[in-house]
Amino acid sequence: MRVLVLGVGKTGKLVAEVAAERGHSVNVLDATENKNGAALTAPFVAGFDVIIDFTTPEAVVSNMRACLAIGAKMVIGTTGWYEKLPDMKALAERRGGSLLYGTNYSIGVQIMLDLAKKVVGSLKDAGYTFSIAETHHESKLDAPSGTALTLRDAVLSVAGVDREIVIDAKRTGDVAGIHSLIATGPDDRITLTHESSSRRPFAVGAVRAAEWLSTRTGVYDLQDVFDKL
DSSP states (O other): OEEEEEOOSHHHHHHHHHHHHTTOEEEEEOGGGSGGGTTOOHHHHTTOSEEEEOSOHHHHHHHHHHHHTTTOEEEEOOOSOGGGHHHHHHHHHHHTOEEEEOSOOOHHHHHHHHHHHHHHHHHTTTTOEEEEEEEEOTTOOOSSOHHHHHHHHHHHHHHOTTSOOEEEEEEOTTOOEEEEEEEEOSSOEEEEEEEESSSHHHHHHHHHHHHHHTTOOEEEEHHHHGGGO
């Protein structure tokens, strides 16, 4: 498989390494080579089976517009752009492209989201309140993280949209990612936590997602397909 990785931050570099380890041909573009998506011409993009984006909220929309407009297949690991999701879905569907998006490609995090729904379903009528805590490295641009917002949405989908879910977001050091759901009751507290010791699970999940998407057309939310990767 021919893979184009957009973004050479810590996660983007690791995605490229994992893709090469899994036997794929890999090309990488950083921001200086691809300002406003200018490098993503139709002839260039046509040379790749799948494009994986780990850039920034500012860059990812331009990248998607350029690639999806010519029917490319894209796996998006960047967060902080979801207000544009309806437009990107429509573009992919209109041009016959493929789009797989998610806030966290770690399979462990996806399992945590499922467990969170079960915990909330058991406790929502038992006098418990729910909150979320997340910690990431100090260079992460968005706060709360996309994963924390996805976890909040998972809680609200079970507990009801009228619940108030406080998110405590911290940025420090080089923390790969810690997310916790805290259920506080009258007499006890239950905490469900996923802690990443490295960025590798994100990279492996993204490459596996690209392998899965390479034979498909359509728009997919990672939460709906992670068990198929």
